[in-house]
Amino acid sequence: xxxxxxxxxxxxxxxxATPSPSGAAWxxxxxxxxxxxxxxDLLRIPAxxxxxxxxxxxxxxxAGQRIHTIGQPFDMLYVVNSGFLKTVMIDELGxxxxxxxxxxxxxFGIDGIHRKQYATETVALSNxxxxxxxxxxxxxxxxxxPELEASIYAVMSRELVREQAMVGTLGSLSxxxxxxxxxxxxSERFSEMGYSGTQFNLRMTxxxxxxxxxxxxxxxxxxxxxxxxxxxxxxxxxxxxVHDLQSLRTLRRLPPSRVRAKAEAKAKPAAAAA
Amino acid sequence: xxxxxxxxxxxxxxxxATPSPSGAAWxxxxxxxxxxxxxxDLLRIPAxxxxxxxxxxxxxxxAGQRIHTIGQPFDMLYVVNSGFLKTVMIDELGxxxxxxxxxxxxxFGIDGIHRKQYATETVALSNxxxxxxxxxxxxxxxxxxPELEASIYAVMSRELVREQAMVGTLGSLSxxxxxxxxxxxxSERFSEMGYSGTQFNLRMTxxxxxxxxxxxxxxxxxxxxxxxxxxxxxxxxxxxxVHDLQSLRTLRRLPPSRVRAKAEAKAKPAAAAA
DNA sequence: CGAGTACTTGATGGTAGTCAAAATCAGTGG
DNA sequence: CCACTGATTTTGACTACCATCAAGTACTCG
Numbered sequence: 001x002x003x004x005x006x007x008x009x010x011x012x013x014x015x016x017a018t019p020s021p022s023g024a025a026w027x028x029x030x031x032x033x034x035x036x037x038x039x040x041d042l043l044r045i046p047a048x049x050x051x052x053x054x055x056x057x058x059x060x061x062x063a064g065q066r067i068h069t070i071g072q073p074f075d076m077l078y079v080v081n082s083g084f085l086k087t088v089m090i091d092e093l094g095x096x097x098x099x100x101x102x103x104x105x106x107x108f109g110i111d112g113i114h115r116k117q118y119a120t121e122t123v124a125l126s127n128x129x130x131x132x133x134x135x136x137x138x139x140x141x142x143x144x145x146p147e148l149e150a151s152i153y154a155v156m157s158r159e160l161v162r163e164q165a166m167v168g169t170l171g172s173l174s175x176x177x178x179x180x181x182x183x184x185x186x187s188e189r190f191s192e193m194g195y196s197g198t199q200f201n202l203r204m205t206x207x208x209x210x211x212x213x214x215x216x217x218x219x220x221x222x223x224x225x226x227x228x229x230x231x232x233x234x235x236x237x238x239x240x241x242v243h244d245l246q247s248l249r250t251l252r253r254l255p256p257s258r259v260r261a262k263a264e265a266k267a268k269p270a271a272a273a274a
Numbered sequence: 275x276x277x278x279x280x281x282x283x284x285x286x287x288x289x290x291a292t293p294s295p296s297g298a299a300w301x302x303x304x305x306x307x308x309x310x311x312x313x314x315d316l317l318r319i320p321a322x323x324x325x326x327x328x329x330x331x332x333x334x335x336x337a338g339q340r341i342h343t344i345g346q347p348f349d350m351l352y353v354v355n356s357g358f359l360k361t362v363m364i365d366e367l368g369x370x371x372x373x374x375x376x377x378x379x380x381x382f383g384i385d386g387i388h389r390k391q392y393a394t395e396t397v398a399l400s401n402x403x404x405x406x407x408x409x410x411x412x413x414x415x416x417x418x419x420p421e422l423e424a425s426i427y428a429v430m431s432r433e434l435v436r437e438q439a440m441v442g443t444l445g446s447l448s449x450x451x452x453x454x455x456x457x458x459x460x461s462e463r464f465s466e467m468g469y470s471g472t473q474f475n476l477r478m479t480x481x482x483x484x485x486x487x488x489x490x491x492x493x494x495x496x497x498x499x500x501x502x503x504x505x506x507x508x509x510x511x512x513x514x515x516v517h518d519l520q521s522l523r524t525l526r527r528l529p530p531s532r533v534r535a536k537a538e539a540k541a542k543p544a545a546a547a548a
Numbered sequence: 549c550g551a552g553t554a555c556t557t558g559a560t561g562g563t564a565g566t567c568a569a570a571a572t573c574a575g576t577g578g
Numbered sequence: 579c580c581a582c583t584g585a586t587t588t589t590g591a592c593t594a595c596c597a598t599c600a601a602g603t604a605c606t607c608g
Binding site: 479480481491492495496498499511512 | 553554555556557
């Protein structure tokens, strides 16, 4: 109901041999292989430079394509090199639950290790470039590169902490605070990736945001509008401009509407001037 | 405000040598050491029997004691051998968020790997027996016991999947459905541990349950009462008897109160007969 | 037995969900 | 290029669920 045209896409027969640029470009001038060092940098973990023995294959996905699906046998972890995705769980009644929006530097697919099949599915929200990490290789890195061992566990721990923070958000914050946090999160991620942290386009629908935050799409839309009228952000469809990141950071609950009327009166001329 | 008397407790000087029963019993006849095989069994992961080279120290905690605290330097993972605990996160305003109730066979402390300090704190809800796994030893097991490598990652993946399921629960279910799920979860865990799955005592307060489920303690109490009157369970303070596990499993939302009046009329004689 | 904590139950209000309709956007094919 | 279709977004009106406040009861433990 949500998604338009989904299509599966499995990697071409995977050879772990050295890069073979002759191997028929899957898509024009996309980077096809990355070294271990490059993957570590992407994941923001320290890597001893020099000994580049492993090469990891890239794969391109178009918006709407699935990277992996629920129940599919697990054999691969993924690292986002570029693009935006969403990871969803589907419950017994077929309801989707968005669990995250992997972007550059994020690893996904970790949930598949437990039962040797993926518990979630991940879909590209834009054209994406994803690095494939065969799990056997990943696990073996701890043996072949002992200095990486701790970092490997750290990457998995990071995902756990992320989910824990999400539970905290869902369990205790108001709708407005959740949306505010979401914007702060996006702002920070975009900054880290070298883009503007104050001006960006959402890659996901209100529906997906709401689902992720445990809200309805209407509530998300209304909250964006409210933030807009009090001057915290400007929003036009998917285009966001963040005016007051600090207020978003500390926002717990919007003042009640009669009080808000004053704030609007103050905010409007300011917005008009800008 | 929630907790009564908390006290820190650090392990006695930790020696990784062979068990020394002469080393002055920390508490009378508690098991002080476990082999690698025993720990694997506890964690429900396959372990090649035989070569028992590692021994892991146990530690006893009394109800109310903290096993680890937020910000404390991370060096240890924990596996519950017996007893009940809670893991909580504390946000910038000092609000607690209960993240889980570790019990027999659960590993906790994993969140500490990421930043080399614990992101959560874990408190004993009852007297507990906990196995200490020094992280360095844990991580090294992948090297020394390659057949364990996948299982080690699987244990971490399992925790991630658990949190993901929690996000799904918080994000999409009604109060009644959350409480129902919680009871099903407890029932299943008690069964697995060899206790009755239909008759057990809660080890946590309504406050803690509510916090865990993103509800208030009053809502939890009311929901228990509602389940009681329609005959799904019997509840008396902390004592629970599950009468209809299947209904709890599939419950999404309680029927509106006028319909419920009929169900009560039907349920009451049955409850009186029992 | 008394003090403090935990639990139950009731009354009330606010937050966010639901239903609905209109406006805007994206993509398609004529 | 533009009309057309379907998806997305906005906004409004209404409602239900659950939080809040409050009071009373039942446990627990020193």
